[in-house]
Amino acid sequence: MSRTTLQREWSLVPLLAASTVVLAQSARQPDWTRLEAETMRHFQALVRLDTSNPPGNEVLVTDYLKQVLEKEGIPVQIFASEPSRPNLVARIRGSGKKPPILYMGHTDVVTVDPKKWTFPPFSATRNGGYVYGRGALDDKPHVVAGLMMLLELKRLNVALDRDVIFLAESGEEGTTGPGIDFMTREHAAEIRAEYCFAEGGGVSRVDGRTRFASVQTTEKVPRPIELTATGPSGHASVPLKGNAIARLSAALAALSAWRVPIRLNQTTREYFSRMADISAGADAQRFRAVLTPESPAAAAADDYFLRSEPRFASMLRTSLSPTIVQGGYRVNVIPSEARATVDVRMVPDEDPAVFLEAVRKVINDPTVSVAYTTTTASARPRAAPARLDSEAFRAIESFLAQDYDTVALPTMGTGATDMAQVRSIGLQCYGIGPAADVEDGPKGFGAHSDQERILETELHRFVRFSWNLVVGLARSR
Known part of the structure; x- marks a missing residue:
């Protein structure tokens, strides 16, 4: 693609965003200011649940989500190959005019050495505008975004052309057997969708300024x-x-x-x-x-x-x-x-x-x-990349322009995510994520680090972005 062509296409992104936003906002919109306290309450509760993998024990998060969702009248399905490592599926039904959208978050986190943490790793301490804790970046933001999305779709009774499915899955951190392997092998029908959004991307900030957004469309x-x-x-x-x-x-x-x-x-x-x-x-x-x-x-x-x-x-x-x-x-x-x-x-x-x-x-x-090697512990299936000419990728570009004033870079992940398994059963899967400062990684504040943290403002912005993206694609026209 030539520079001229790319600049011309990017010049259209605000227009695409505006048209998509009009469609998304014709439905009732959440009161985001009011929801910030509720979002933070759920987020801190999720981070405080120790789901270190190994052993996982993701049932702690699944039980929490189940209680919150069912209290609001949202049906929940639990699928487990191991009792302590279940997966949760919840669905807000649409008219069925279009195929569903799947939104994923994994409920396990990597292990910690508590002695190396300034704040206890499962305290979800708020300090200086950040929330500190294991999973604060990987991957409790997606879990709370999926939770808040379903709660507000139900509360606002948003008319949808697509079902919106939320999957809170276990075992992403190296033990995919009880999680995405089990779901795609035994319960693929429950998560079958046209598009999927999950971890794997994110918005990069340099010196406090947004530089670009990586959208993972394939992975090694x-x-x-x-x-x-x-x-x-x-x-x-x-x-x-x-x-x-x-x-x-x-x-x-x-x-x-x-x-x-x-x-x-x-x-x-x-x-x-x-x-x-x-x-x-x-x-x-x-x-x-x-x-x-x-x-x-x-x-x-x-x-x-x-x-x-x-x-x-x-x-x-x-x-x-x-x-x-x-x-x-x-x-x-x-x-x-x-x-x-x-x-x-x-x-x-x-x-x-x-x-x-x-x-x-x-x-x-x-x-x-x-x-x-014959080991299957880290096995991931080979799958075709997600398309760059899809309605979903255009919507990602549009809402990144609206919510972050930045451009989308389709990215091949050098690591592995559960999107590989989901792509292998035919879904167009895109990795998205909250904004983080690139300087945080080397300083020990990034995902898997000993001071893992997320900016509170970026957590809330990511929840809004996820809503805008999914509802923009799923709502009735």
Whole structure:
């Protein structure tokens, strides 16, 4: 897409937003000022529930949501493969003229080391305009946004062309079996929809100013590989040629030095094109250069990203990161075998068999075997990216312009989310999220950090944005 075309399309975003807002606001609107206290009360209650995974114990959140929703007359369904790890589905029914919309939030959080926290991690302490606590960013904002959305749809009796489904699911943080795997395998009919919104994106702020919004439309596929090097064993006082640990080290060094070729897809091509258009100077030149991967300028830009912006470098290709090394058991024994696990995050359209053969050629050592691991703990299905020409993506662009005065960047997530499973059963899934300061991550205030926090104003703005987006798509015309 040319810069002129993109600027022309972006110039239409406020107009699209205005037309969508008129449609959304023709329905009764929530009293957002009044709802802030209620939203905060529910949010703090959710953060205070310790659903650290492992073990999960997401039933704490599910029970809370069930009580709140049923008190307002909203039916709830509970689906569980493990009693302590249930999933909740609640639905506000529409006329059925259009397919449903699914809004997801996961109820588990990663574990904590309480000694490293300034405020207790499950206290939901409000301080300086922030709420601190595990899950304050990942992913209790989506859970409370889904809750408030259903409450207000019911209270205001909003006429809908689409059902609005809220899924509060367990096990996203690395144990997908009782959560999204169970739901998509055993209860897909209960969450079947045209569009899905979940975590995976977010609005980036720099120095307090909104820069852009990432909207996750696809994600890399985890495909870890294991290297096994073999060699002679013996007493370590007599060095042996072909030492298995030395062979493994050489193999890992070769992989670390390998620059996997750039492989763009629809999402990443559009991402870097739009990044070029909202950037200036050398940054814009680098983003534009990688759109022509074989050019010398692309190689120079890639060098810079690998050095200074590794996230961009990862988005350009299938990536490899050695993460586990095992070998030896006594200092005076040369082991006959050494193993390493390499975390491969594969671009969705990469051929796994072809890539594995490329890894073998790079290592170039027949004594080092290479194979994909058989573990399913981190398995994610391969799925087509969500469309960029859909009604949902246009609505996201419109409401980001209205609510955040910013542009949407379709993004390929380098990590894994439960949207992979949902996309694999046919939903067009888009990752959205609240605004956060990019400086917060390195300072230890981001998701999974020891001082995880969210700005109160951004929590409320995200709840409003989620309402505007879903109701803008679902309400009766």
